[in-house]
Amino acid sequence: MELPPYATTGQRIWHYTFKVLCGLILFFLIAPIVVIIPLSFNAENFFTFTPGMLAFEADAYSFKHYQDFFSNPDWQQALVNSVQIAPVATLLSVSLGTLAAVGLSQDHVPFRRAIMAILISPMIVPLIISAAGMYFFYSRIGLQGTYVGVVLAHAALGIPFVIITVTATLVGFDRSLTRAAANMGADPVTTFFKIQMPLILPGVISGGLFAFITSFDEVVVVLFVGSAGQKTLPWQMFTGLREQISPTILAVATILVGISIALLTTVELLRRRSERLRGMSPG
């Protein structure tokens, strides 16, 4: 992307226009997320910058929306529900998903393509259709409006992400290592936990984080499958946005952005580590 010294004026103009254009698009991507952070410290119940905020006056900023979030029982209950549902759903999708990904990476799997298509389908099918199907089915077997029902539904939605990331990690896995372990007398279970698992762990963890964020962010399915007792954070935000919009949502959004940044950093670090390991392993 360096401009050569012999570039003509036209090329120079185009070069800088392109950079400005890209800058604007990146601004479009990131600005909406960044802008809500200062707004969440607004001392007034407004959704825009007050003159005081623009002049950086200290009393124009406050933590009152955060205080509301941490003292309002509705929001607290939603937080508790989210924290209770997401990890269990994640655990379920990670354990089943990793097992299946290991199976799928073997040499001779019959109907591999069809199985893969079915396992990835929860990511592709429109959420409203998944939600409607699960709603009818779970109400028939009495799981509608229960904790178990929501966890099962969220686990199903998280599975494609686990399958995709773990199979991607397994592509770079050196199979001679498991053969060597078997050669030295380790049984398949020992081989899996002592040799394979530590090496594919970065992939498993990032798959898990994807599954976690899927469940943690999910609204449509929980709206249908859950009842008031399973009201999660996104659900509470959804009703808040649809009915009367209170600035507390901005505080919640800022907290969620913080969580996203933490998860994104973890996934990126894991990905780099896994790439480094793959670069070191022979073959």
Place this chain on the structure above:
Amino acid sequence: MSDASQAGPVLAADGTPLKKSLQRALRAQKLRALALIAPLLIFILVTFVGPIADMLFRSVENAIVSETLPRTVVALEDWDHEAGEAPSEDVYRMMTYDMVTAAELKTHTRLGSRLNYETTGISSMFRKTGRRVDDFGEEYTDQFVALNPAWEEPATWVALMAASTDPFAISPAAEQALPETASIYADFAKTIADTKGDSVTEEEPWHPVYLALYTDLIANPDAASAFSGESAALISAAAAAVPTFEVTTTKDLFVKADKGWTDPEVWGTIKAFTPEYTSGYFLASVDLKKSPDGIESLPEDRQIYMLLFKRTLFMSLMIMGSCVILGYPIAFLLANLPMRTSNLLMILVLLPFWTSLLVRTSAWKILLQQQGVINDILVWIGLVDDADRLVMINNQFGTIVAMTHILLPFMILPLYSVMKTIPPYYVRAAKSLGATNWVAFWRVYFPQSVPGIGAGCILVFILAIGYYITPELVGGTTGTFISNRIAYHISSSLNWGLAAALGTILLAVVLILYWVYDKIVGIDNVSLG
């Protein structure tokens, strides 16, 4: 070494042919792989694929008419809607029997609202008639009781109808001699046992049972011969008296309850929806209607679904187009910058990808509203007058902007991974052969990036077409998608069949695209950042 010279199969160490032992090893491997996959596959099939298939089945299922009105459906078979007349008295009588049972079980309102989707007004007819139908035939009850007070006694009826072996079964003799009475009495016995826990020995039969008895006795004056003892005497006395009974037609009773019952259109609707499976919901979802005269299109002002499908398609294409226009330069930049810088900029793409959907939607809702940040800035610059701030939310514009922002990473990531593999020396070669920058890009670089555009477009389109949350929150009335209508039918209007039909169409489109995506890109190659 003697083996090698021998003709015949190569043997493994244990003496079995090598081919066979290889097959055995392969089979064991396959089974092990399948055993590892099986738990998840079963889990997905049971919790996900099964429920969806079950829901889609609702789009054609229509057993409710023939289950609720079994006798009417049979009686209507001979009625010809073309004649333009209301059906015969027989049909009304059968309707009385079906309706009284349905009203006791409270299933008539459900059927009413089901048929109301097809012809408006049927729901209220069913409700009104359901309240009065248990009085239909009261005149006959009075005349039978006047003839002999024994007709009022539940015990008389049990002696007449019940089989000697089992008090809850109808005796074959009664079924033979008094078919209609036996049939409605059986329903009566079952219904009161189910709803009230009562026994036939304590309840006086419904009035329509007497109507059935009257009809049977007119048709078969010799019915008494099938019975013995007291019952026979009772029946023969009644059979002798019925020709003198005062007659009221059930048709009049229906018409008194609601005038609509004379309308052949109503009966035509019932007849058109008697099959257990119907295409009615699918027709409704493309603004057609199954009328007794065949398939016709709905009146102009009620055609909403084609408009909605077109709008969903148009907006998804708009979003896809905006994503290509905005995503291509960014992917190009990321793929051509040095690793260190591009990794840094990649975070700007990945952060929105990882941020909660609701956070991004609420951000747009706040930015775009009339008292929001964007309008404030525009007013401050002087582009827009304070009095008429732009309306950017609760319309198509708001939905397209917010969804482009949400789906942009799904375009950038596949584009980036394709562009990363394009070797830089092709463009260099083109330039050294005299191509200008533009020609080198357009003739050499761009064609190599087309697979990335294809992958990104399909992915964005698939995700856009089924979106629900964002259009619901920022779409207002003009920016909603077909998904919002499906949700409305599931949770508000409770027209689940129509919701299922709309869902089936949407799912079919998505699955076709998914298949195309699999052919072009391969689902295993989906990368997640």
